[in-house]
Amino acid sequence: MKFQKQQGFTLIELVMVITILGILAAVALPKFANMQKEARHASLEGALGAVKAAAGIVHSKALVEGDANNPSGSVVLESGNAATVYNYPSAAALGDSVDLESFTVTESGGVATISTNTGTGCSFTYTNATATAAPTYGALGAC
Numbered sequence: 001m002k003f004q005k006q007q008g009f010t011l012i013e014l015v016m017v018i019t020i021l022g023i024l025a026a027v028a029l030p031k032f033a034n035m036q037k038e039a040r041h042a043s044l045e046g047a048l049g050a051v052k053a054a055a056g057i058v059h060s061k062a063l064v065e066g067d068a069n070n071p072s073g074s075v076v077l078e079s080g081n082a083a084t085v086y087n088y089p090s091a092a093a094l095g096d097s098v099d100l101e102s103f104t105v106t107e108s109g110g111v112a113t114i115s116t117n118t119g120t121g122c123s124f125t126y127t128n129a130t131a132t133a134a135p136t137y138g139a140l141g142a143c
Contacts (some may be wrong), residue, residue: 040143041140043102043122044103044114044115044122044123044124044140044143045140047102047103047114048124050100051094051098051100051126051137052137054089054098055088055089055097055126057097058077058082058087058089058097059088061075062088069131070086070087071085071131072090073087079097079099081096082097086129086131090128091112091126091128091135094112094126100114102116103117104117110128111126111128114126121142122140124137124139124140126138
């Protein structure tokens with residue numbers, strides 16, 4: 001008997017490979033879709049950390065330069081002047097203290113809302129300092 005060398009795959013082998021790839025894709029796709037939400041949340045956490053760090057730096061510099069109970073003023077930073085409220089960054093001028101180009105910042109009545117540009121509700125708030133309290137940071141909104 002003479003045997004011939006196999007020259008390719010059989011139809012059954014091809015169907016099995018396509019079926020297995022389909023099952024893997026169906027399982028993996030929801031996990032990749034969920035990563036976008038996690039990425040937006042992580043990005044917003046980074047922005048919150050940057051705002052807190054900038055507030056600490058501006059507060060330190062304002063205390064070194066002036067009166068500890070000054071209700072309004074400004075400090076000079078590398079990026080320019082940053083307005084202060086009780087020696088912390090003003091919500092209205094928060095963008096002067098920290099780079100928030102990738103986010104939308106809206107301010108109203110001493111409260112700045114920092115949100116992602118995706119329109120998904122990912123946001124947190126920064127409320128101006130008062131004479132008796134440091135600025136407050138609102139919780140991260142659902143992404």
